[in-house]
Amino acid sequence: MIYRETGNFVTDYMRDREIFPMKFDKIMVVLGLLFLYLYVPTTSEYMLSAHVIPILAVGLAVVGLNILTGITGQLSLGSAGFMCVGAFGTFNLMLRLPEWLMSLPVALMISGIFAGLVGVIFGLPAIRIKGFYLLVSTLAAQYFVWWFFNSFTYFINYEASGVVAVPPKMYDYWGIGNFLGIDMQGYSPRYILALTIVIGLTYFAKNLLRSTTGRNFMSVRDRDIAASVMGISVPKTKLLAFFISCFYCGVAGGMYSFLYIGNVDLMIYEVDRSFTILFMLIIGGLGSISGSWLGAIFVYEFPILFTWVGDVIFGGAFNTAVVENVSNMVYGVFIIALLIREPGGFAALWATTKQKLRMWPYPH
Amino acid sequence: MSKSLLKINNIEVVYNHVILALRGVTLDVEEGSIVSLLGANGSGKTTTLKACSNLVNAERGAVTKGSIEYDGKDIAKQDPFKLVKDGVVQVLEGRHCFTHLTVEENIMTGSFIREDPKQAKQDLERVYDHFERIRIRKKSLAGFISGGEQQMVAMGRALMSRPKLILLDEPSMGLAPQLVEEIFAIVKNLNKEGVSFLVAEQNAMVALKYADEGYLIENGRVILKGKAKDLLERPDVKEMYLGVGEEGQTSFRDIKYYHRRKPAFT
Amino acid sequence: MGFDWVYLIEVLLGGLMSGVMYSLVAIGFVLIYKSSGIFNFAQGTMLLFASLTFVKMTENGIDFWTALFIAAGVMVIFGVAIERYMMRPLANQDLLALFMATVGLATFQEGFSQFIWDSDIHGLQMNKFLDLQLLDSAPIFVVEHIPWLDILLPKFDIFASLVAGSLIVVLAFFFQKTKTGLSLRAVSDDHMAAMAVGIPLQTVWAIVWAVTGIIALVAGLLWAERVSVSFTLIEAVMKALPVILIGGLTSIPGAIIGGLVIGVGEKLGEIYLGDAMGGQGIELWFAYFMALMFLVFRPQGMFGEKFIERV
Numbered sequence: 049m050i051y052r053e054t055g056n057f058v059t060d061y062m063r064d065r066e067i068f069p070m071k072f073d074k075i076m077v078v079l080g081l082l083f084l085y086l087y088v089p090t091t092s093e094y095m096l097s098a099h100v101i102p103i104l105a106v107g108l109a110v111v112g113l114n115i116l117t118g119i120t121g122q123l124s125l126g127s128a129g130f131m132c133v134g135a136f137g138t139f140n141l142m143l144r145l146p147e148w149l150m151s152l153p154v155a156l157m158i159s160g161i162f163a164g165l166v167g168v169i170f171g172l173p174a175i176r177i178k179g180f181y182l183l184v185s186t187l188a189a190q191y192f193v194w195w196f197f198n199s200f201t202y203f204i205n206y207e208a209s210g211v212v213a214v215p216p217k218m219y220d221y222w223g224i225g226n227f228l229g230i231d232m233q234g235y236s237p238r239y240i241l242a243l244t245i246v247i248g249l250t251y252f253a254k255n256l257l258r259s260t261t262g263r264n265f266m267s268v269r270d271r272d273i274a275a276s277v278m279g280i281s282v283p284k285t286k287l288l289a290f291f292i293s294c295f296y297c298g299v300a301g302g303m304y305s306f307l308y309i310g311n312v313d314l315m316i317y318e319v320d321r322s323f324t325i326l327f328m329l330i331i332g333g334l335g336s337i338s339g340s341w342l343g344a345i346f347v348y349e350f351p352i353l354f355t356w357v358g359d360v361i362f363g364g365a366f367n368t369a370v371v372e373n374v375s376n377m378v379y380g381v382f383i384i385a386l387l388i389r390e391p392g393g394f395a396a397l398w399a400t401t402k403q404k405l406r407m408w409p410y411p412h
Numbered sequence: 413m414s415k416s417l418l419k420i421n422n423i424e425v426v427y428n429h430v431i432l433a434l435r436g437v438t439l440d441v442e443e444g445s446i447v448s449l450l451g452a453n454g455s456g457k458t459t460t461l462k463a464c465s466n467l468v469n470a471e472r473g474a475v476t477k478g479s480i481e482y483d484g485k486d487i488a489k490q491d492p493f494k495l496v497k498d499g500v501v502q503v504l505e506g507r508h509c510f511t512h513l514t515v516e517e518n519i520m521t522g523s524f525i526r527e528d529p530k531q532a533k534q535d536l537e538r539v540y541d542h543f544e545r546i547r548i549r550k551k552s553l554a555g556f557i558s559g560g561e562q563q564m565v566a567m568g569r570a571l572m573s574r575p576k577l578i579l580l581d582e583p584s585m586g587l588a589p590q591l592v593e594e595i596f597a598i599v600k601n602l603n604k605e606g607v608s609f610l611v612a613e614q615n616a617m618v619a620l621k622y623a624d625e626g627y628l629i630e631n632g633r634v635i636l637k638g639k640a641k642d643l644l645e646r647p648d649v650k651e652m653y654l655g656v657g658e659e660g661q662t663s664f665r666d667i668k669y670y671h672r673r674k675p676a677f678t
Numbered sequence: 679m680g681f682d683w684v685y686l687i688e689v690l691l692g693g694l695m696s697g698v699m700y701s702l703v704a705i706g707f708v709l710i711y712k713s714s715g716i717f718n719f720a721q722g723t724m725l726l727f728a729s730l731t732f733v734k735m736t737e738n739g740i741d742f743w744t745a746l747f748i749a750a751g752v753m754v755i756f757g758v759a760i761e762r763y764m765m766r767p768l769a770n771q772d773l774l775a776l777f778m779a780t781v782g783l784a785t786f787q788e789g790f791s792q793f794i795w796d797s798d799i800h801g802l803q804m805n806k807f808l809d810l811q812l813l814d815s816a817p818i819f820v821v822e823h824i825p826w827l828d829i830l831l832p833k834f835d836i837f838a839s840l841v842a843g844s845l846i847v848v849l850a851f852f853f854q855k856t857k858t859g860l861s862l863r864a865v866s867d868d869h870m871a872a873m874a875v876g877i878p879l880q881t882v883w884a885i886v887w888a889v890t891g892i893i894a895l896v897a898g899l900l901w902a903e904r905v906s907v908s909f910t911l912i913e914a915v916m917k918a919l920p921v922i923l924i925g926g927l928t929s930i931p932g933a934i935i936g937g938l939v940i941g942v943g944e945k946l947g948e949i950y951l952g953d954a955m956g957g958q959g960i961e962l963w964f965a966y967f968m969a970l971m972f973l974v975f976r977p978q979g980m981f982g983e984k985f986i987e988r989v
Contacts, residue, residue, distance in 0.1 A: 177973045180777075181979070183919065184919070184920055191963035195962050323781065326778075326781075330775070369797060373789040376786065376789025377785075380787070381786055387775050387779045391771045400430060404429070465874065471770065491878070492874065493876045493879070504870065508871035510863070511868075512986065521864040555986030569875050572875075573875070
């Protein structure tokens with residue numbers, strides 16, 4: 049037994065509050081970081097561009113939605129809209145501001161703040177509206193944002209096709225490319241940037257949950273009236289949750305457009321994507337950050353895997369429409385089955401497994 | 413010795429495949445008696461009742477061992493609504509009134525299994541006779557009435573199915589002592605009309621006062637059973653559950669716990 | 679030149695009619711919500727599945743009434759299956775998980791209906807089958823007794839409103855006056871308590887899903903008559919969403935009123951506000967904005983049940 053939860057003794061409060069209290073965890077984190085930073089960039093271009101980077105971007109949006117829906121309990125179907133704000137914000141910041149002032153990482157963060165502010169505006173009704181009724185506000189955000197960027201072509205630089213490819217020079221920030229002699233548009237540097245942002249923000253989210261703010265979020269989710277009786281300002285908490293969540297979505301949107309696809313395209317931020325993100329969240333498990341990542345990986349990879357398996361077995365005997373329909377059917381059934389087996393998603397499944405392992409070899 | 417109505421034989425209940433809530437509960441409810449099930453928070457009272465009414469399934473639990481017999485038939489796999497039809501009905505802990513229905517509508521939901529609408533009307537009157545307090549509130553929404561009234565609505569709702577056995581879960585929760593007495597007095601009245609009761613309670617004093625028999629449950633096991641009167645007399649029960657020691661105050665160190673052995677890894 | 683009143687009234691009537699169409703979808707939604715507290719996202723795909731089943735049968739030469747009957751039967755079987763394999767194991771679970779399960783159901787149904795039938799666009803002309811003059815799509819003049827008001831109103835729209843209206847009367851009666859209706863309302867409040875008092879959740883849900891399937895068939899046929907049968911029908915659900923939220927998730931009359939409000943508001947907005955907003959297609963979000971405005975003043979919708987909370 050390498051992994052033991054017992055025998056961890058602490059002698060002061062600082063150590064008691066550590067995010068990774070166990071030695072084993074610390075070692076694993078360091079090894080994991082080394083793996084992600086040193087090994088993964090050397091894998092194939094295809095691996096990075098088709099699997100790793102999109103999962104990083106979408107997963108970040110799921111973490112953002114988790115803060116709003118899973119932790120603060122405000123149901124949202126506007127994630128893609130907020131991602132859209134992030135993508136267009138980044139593009140316009142890079143385009144309009146001089147090069148010495150704006151660089152990609154900074155633009156991503158600032159457009160995240162834009163998205164957060166948009167989120168706060170559409171979060172205002174949440175002060176009065178609760179539950180499923182709140183869907184209307186976030187869907188309004190989704191549709192409004194989409195329409196807005198669709199109607200005012202200024203924001204895509206009057207491109208008639210509605211799609212703008214990201215100019216290569218936008219990738220070259222702080223002259224790093226020149227300094228190191230790397231092509232910054234390549235997928236490895238893109239991946240490194242995405243990974244750094246994701247690790248930073250995931251760490252922030254994880255810590256947020258352990259802070260007073262995070263506990264306020266959760267108390268608003270569990271019983272908002274009781275929370276207000278405890279002296280927590282419910283409107284303030286909800287709006288803060290909207291801001292943080294939409295900030296994450298905004299950054300994720302910027303990453304998705306700039307680091308993954310390489311062009312700014314409105315079509316990928318339609319309402320379907322909001323649903324996909326909510327899917328990922330619920331399959332992963334509400335309220336759990338690691339669950340969000342599991343959900344994102346699963347939902348993203350499932351159709352790819354399914355098509356691949358179908359290809360291997362049937363060797364393209366069916367046309368794509370059939371494959372897509374069957375994939376939809378299997379996917380739908382799988383989701384229902386998973387929810388029946390474990391309504392709490394992967395995170396709850398994992399918790400149960402852990403509990404079982406602790407009890408092992410006794411059944412309970 | 414009258415005949416036994418409900419017989420729980422050494423049941424084990426596991427929630428979510430890992431959490432063992434009951435590890436051997438055996439009890440017996442005789443026809444026409446009031447049996448109270450006493451124990452601290454989390455000792456397994458509610459789970460026992462839900463195992464009888466088969467509502468544990470809805471909470472991702474399952475009866476993994478033992479048997480439950482009602483009227484000589486095994487009911488461990490019976491649907492809740494069929495049980496109600498056979499005469500076993502549960503009043504849930506924390507009332508669970510349908511908040512958006514009026515008091516009268518709430519009570520009428522209990523008559524779903526009754527075919528004859530006229531009879532339902534009669535039963536409704538009977539419920540109001542027992543619970544005079546809620547007669548005047550019959551048009552108000554159940555969400556707006558007081559806790560005691562909600563308890564009465566919940567019990568009245570259960571009565572509508574003309575049960576032979578009511579599983580009553582913590583009727584005293586959050587109520588004033590006076591109301592608790594009132595509720596138990598009604599329980600006693602109903603008992604005289606032939607309804608048997610299995611009551612889970614924390615308020616041991618009141619529960620034993622009105623009951624015929626009592627069971628003490630701790631950590632998912634029955635640790636003591638006996639006539640309610642005898643239990644009231646026992647010094648250890650007095651100390652643990654009634655809060656009065658033999659000679660006034662007792663040190664908590666000396667209180668006898670009923671763990672036969674240490675519970676397995678929890 | 680003065681204000682074009684006739685045009686305004688025409689717009690209003692047009693709005694009312696599209697409102698009726700929204701309401702038809704909304705009713706199915708409300709029915710499920712009212713009887714189980716579940717936000718049924720699969721309503722749109724139910725519409726698609728029902729009308730696709732019907733259309734494919736008529737295309738294969740089965741006559742109207744037989745096809746209608748079979749399609750209704752298929753929807754009933756589907757409803758019972760949904761209860762058996764999805765709702766029953768999920769009873770008493772978190773409502774969000776149930777909502778997600780219906781999204782899963784929608785995904786399944788989308789694939790399923792296009793898998794067994796096809797994903798082509800089908801036209802549907804009901805008057806081809808039914809020799810009802812009522813269904814004649816040619817516009818007629820209403821309010822003919824006011825000679826200076828020439829307003830065009832297709833007969834079909836009147837027919838659709840009649841169907842919607844009668845559905846609502848029947849359902850409202852069912853919920854308020856019958857024993858089953860009462861038990862359904864109880865179930866939506868508290869699954870556990872409903873089971874405890876002896877309401878057979880499974881039977882009740884099977885009935886509700888079957889009825890919803892039939893409503894989806896009716897709504898699907900009427901929608902299909904207007905916009906043809908294709909997967910765009912799924913989007914009807916997004917149109918119906920603000921409608922039920924305005925009307926209140928639990929109110930069947932609310933679904934109608936909400937539909938009318940949205941239908942009219944959308945048309946008026948498009949025509950009188952569209953240019954001022956600098957772009958076309960504001961109907962995309964306008965309905966949601968209207969719903970939002972409504973909800974800020976009445977968080978439970980127009981006729982929805984009040985939130986009752988105790989701490």
